[in-house]
Structure formats: C-alpha cells, structure tokens
Amino acid sequence: MDTPNAPEAAPAEPRAAGSWLKGLVALGIALTLLTALLAYMASATRERIVQNEQAGVIAGLRALLDAETYDNEPLLDTIEITAPAIVGSERPVTIYRARKAGRPVAAVMRTIAPDGYRGPIELLVAIAYDGALIGVQVLHHNETPGLGNQFETRAAAWLDDFAGRSLADPPQQRWTVRKDGGDFDAFTGATITPRAIIRAVRRSLELYAAQRAQIFD
Amino acid sequence: MTDTRSHHLDDLLLLTALCPLLAASDTLVGALSVGIAALVTFACTTALLALLGRWLERDTRAIGTLLLAACVVALIELTARAWLHPAYQATGVFLPLVVANLAFVHLTYDATSPARVLRLMLAAAAALVILGIAREIVGRGSLLHGAQLLLGAPADEITLFRVDMGFLLAMLPPGAFIALGLLLALRNWLNERRSAAE
Numbered sequence: 001m002d003t004p005n006a007p008e009a010a011p012a013e014p015r016a017a018g019s020w021l022k023g024l025v026a027l028g029i030a031l032t033l034l035t036a037l038l039a040y041m042a043s044a045t046r047e048r049i050v051q052n053e054q055a056g057v058i059a060g061l062r063a064l065l066d067a068e069t070y071d072n073e074p075l076l077d078t079i080e081i082t083a084p085a086i087v088g089s090e091r092p093v094t095i096y097r098a099r100k101a102g103r104p105v106a107a108v109m110r111t112i113a114p115d116g117y118r119g120p121i122e123l124l125v126a127i128a129y130d131g132a133l134i135g136v137q138v139l140h141h142n143e144t145p146g147l148g149n150q151f152e153t154r155a156a157a158w159l160d161d162f163a164g165r166s167l168a169d170p171p172q173q174r175w176t177v178r179k180d181g182g183d184f185d186a187f188t189g190a191t192i193t194p195r196a197i198i199r200a201v202r203r204s205l206e207l208y209a210a211q212r213a214q215i216f217d
Numbered sequence: 218m219t220d221t222r223s224h225h226l227d228d229l230l231l232l233t234a235l236c237p238l239l240a241a242s243d244t245l246v247g248a249l250s251v252g253i254a255a256l257v258t259f260a261c262t263t264a265l266l267a268l269l270g271r272w273l274e275r276d277t278r279a280i281g282t283l284l285l286a287a288c289v290v291a292l293i294e295l296t297a298r299a300w301l302h303p304a305y306q307a308t309g310v311f312l313p314l315v316v317a318n319l320a321f322v323h324l325t326y327d328a329t330s331p332a333r334v335l336r337l338m339l340a341a342a343a344a345l346v347i348l349g350i351a352r353e354i355v356g357r358g359s360l361l362h363g364a365q366l367l368l369g370a371p372a373d374e375i376t377l378f379r380v381d382m383g384f385l386l387a388m389l390p391p392g393a394f395i396a397l398g399l400l401l402a403l404r405n406w407l408n409e410r411r412s413a414a415e
C-alpha cells in the first residue's frame with residue numbers, strides 16, 4: 001500500500017505506548033525469573049563442573065604415575081609457580097606432587113604449549129625427582145584432525161618417546177624435531193604441533209631444574 | 218503468499234540457522250550432538266515465546282526474543298557441562314553461537330506458526346546429520362567416531378577404509394560449506410525434477 005501512514009499513526013500512538021509498557025513489564029518479570037533460575041543452576045552445577053574439568057587431570061595422573069610409587073594424593077598436594085622467564089607466560093603452572101612416606105617422588109606439571117597450530121595445547125608433564133621425564137599427556141588441544149593430532153592417532157605413540165629423556169638427553173641443541181637437526185620425529189606433513197609440544201616439555205624440565213627445591217619445599 | 222517465495226525464505230532461514238553449527242558437522246557424532254542441542258534450545262525458546270508472545274509487541278519483541286534465547290542457551294550449556302561433559306567438550310563452543318540465529322528465525326516467522334518453525338529446525342538438524350555422515354566418510358573413512366562421547370554409548374567407531382591423513386578438506390570448516398553447497402544443489406535438482414514431472 002502506498003497511502004502515507006501519517007493519519008493512522010496519530011491515533012495508534014497512545015495504545016502502542018501502553019502495550020509497549022506492558023511488554024516491558026512482562027519481559028522484565030520473565031527475565032528476572034530466568035536470571036534467578038540461571039543463578040540457581042550455576043550454583044547447583046558448580047561442583048560437578050569442577051569435578052568434570054578435573055577428570056582429565058585425574059586420568060592423566062593415573063596414566064603417568066605408577067600407583068606403587070607414591071602414597072599421597074597428588075591431586076590435592078599442589079603448588080603454583082609463576083616463572084614467565086622460563087615458561088614464556090604469566091600464567092602460573094600448577095604442579096601436582098607425588099610423594100612416598102613423605103619423600104618426593106615426582107612432580108607433574110600442568111602446563112601449556114602456547115604456540116600450537118591452532119591455539120594453545122594443554123599438557124601434563126611428569127618429571128621424576130631426579131629430573132628424568134616420566135611421560136607426557138595431552139589434556140586438551142585444537143590441532144587439525146588428521147594432521148596436528150597424530151600424537152593421539154598414530155600406532156606408535158609419539159608421546160612415549162619423551163619417557164626417560166632429561167635436560168641433558170638429548171643435549172639442548174637437539175631438543176627439537178629431526179627436520180631442525182633434533183632427535184624427535186615430526187608428524188607426516190605437520191611440524192608445528194610437535195615443535196610446540198617439544199618446546200613446552202623442554203621448558204617444563206628447565207622450570208623443574210631451576211625450582212626443584214621450591215617445588216618440594 | 219506465493220509458494221516459491223516462501224520456499225526461498227525457508228532456504229534462507231535454514232542456511233541462517235545452520236551456519237554457526239556447520240563446523241561441528243565433521244563427524245556424525247558431532248553433528249548429532251549440536252543438532253540435538255539446537256533442537257532442545259529451540260523447543261525451549263519456542264515454548265517461552267508462546268507463553269510471552271501475547272505481551273511482546275513489535276518494539277520489545279526483538280530484544281525479548283534475543284534475551285530469552287540467550288538465557289535458554291546458558292541454562293542448556295550449564296546442564297551439558299555438568300552432566301554431559303564429554304559431549305560438551307567436543308561441541309560446546311558452538312552452542313552460544315546459535316543464539317542470534319535462533320532469535321532471527323523466531324522473528325522472521327511469526328510466533329503464530331510454531332509448526333512451520335519446528336519443521337524448519339528438524340530439516341536443519343537432518344541436514345546437519347547428512348553433512349556429518351558425508352564428511353566423516355569422506356574425511357576419515359569411518360562412522361561414529363567418538364560415539365562414546367554421546368551418552369556413553371558403548372559403540373565403537375566403524376572403520377570403513379583406512380586412510381592415513383584422510384581427505385583433509387572434508388574435515389576442515391570450508392569442507393562443511395562445500396558439502397552444504399552440494400547438498401543444496403542435490404535438493405534443488407530433485408525439486409526441479411519433481412515439478413517438471415507434475
């Protein structure tokens with residue numbers, strides 16, 4: 001229709017204002033109720049969500065540490081260390097400590113490799129008291145399926161290669177992928193992800209060496 | 218209202234509803250989980266809007282729809298994080314992205330035709346599942362990868378053929394759009410044949 005709407009607009013105005021207000025009130029009430037429901041749900045689920053988020057860490061710790069070797073609860077025996085100079089990030093590193101009869105056995109660091117192909121890779125790095133690597137687990141990553149995630153898909157578990165390594169094995173300049181003159185395999189068609197993981201593991205070892213006394217205070 | 222025009226509108230809305238979820242359709246399980254999540258979200262917002270629609274006039278309707286959809290999504294997200302955590306980890310990041318699209322679908326279709334909206338959303342979920350199946354088979358040569366994420370189903374992944382790297386393009390987000398384009402082309406072709414036969 002091309003009749004100008006000015007004539008109808010005038011009488012419509014007061015009614016529109018009334019229903020507008022009614023709508024606002026109805027919306028306000030509905031949103032207040034929903035917000036209350038949200039707040040209730042948030043507190044009802046908080047504990048479960050924290051538990052769920054720790055489930056990965058619990059499974060990782062179980063895979064990394066031999067249950068015979070410790071008698072404490074590493075999940076609760078934690079310390080946070082901030083060492084931007086070594087880790088390259090202001091984010092504190094959480095360290096789970098395993099002990100037997102009070103004597104330190106191993107430290108498991110929850111750290112990140114910030115330079116993955118598609119964002120940070122979250123890692124658990126287990127280091128024995130003497131500074132040798134026990135193993136590495138990936139907690140979370142967004143690497144490209146089929147390319148960057150070969151640490152979880154390849155038959156020969158790539159991450160197993162870290163077990164037994166230390167700061168001196170291999171020497172520092174060979175702590176990288178073979179392509180860059182190092183000792184570690186890269187993935188077929190993907191070197192960025194392995195480089196990031198190797199670097200993060202190396203940094204964890206450096207942090208451990210620098211702060212061992214503090215970690216097991 | 219002419220029929221072709223409403224068909225075009227349906228197509229447009231279908232695409233709009235799908236876009237944020239497309240990236241999650243790289244496997245059947247991923248597609249199913251976001252599809253179900255979107256349907257639940259949608260059913261809840263539809264019910265709420267049907268309750269409140271009477272009072273929501275033109276001016277408050279847009280903002281109201283958006284806020285209600287956001288609340289519903291937040292509630293569903295909390296529920297999934299608490300009780301369906303593995304599935305949430307796999308696809309949860311996509312859920313908040315559907316808020317604006319849901320609101321848009323609601324606003325375009327009047328609250329008076331929930332049946333039509335429901336049909337559209339079911340079509341969207343079905344399209345997601347078809348994309349998921351196609352991309353998983355082409356991209357990784359498997360089906361039901363990650364099935365244990367969905368309600369702890371015991372089913373193992375079915376390997377159809379072994380590939381070392383898969384057909385990467387099918388797995389990456391652009392693959393979703395290419396697959397969707399092929400799917401729409403197929404649908405148009407079928408529609409055309411049908412109307413030619415009539």
Ligand SMILES: Cc1cc2nc3c(=O)[nH]c(=O)nc-3n(C[C@H](O)[C@H](O)[C@H](O)COP(=O)(O)O)c2cc1C
Nearest residue numbers: 117118143144147148149179189190191192193194
């Ligand atoms: C779409 C796409 C996704 C990729 N994803 C990864 C990845 O997740 N991880 C990775 O290491 N490389 C990935 N690459 C390959 C890298 O771009 C790079 O070519 C490869 O890692 C070799 O790096 P280099 O030449 O520095 O050794 C991807 C490449 C493309 C095109």
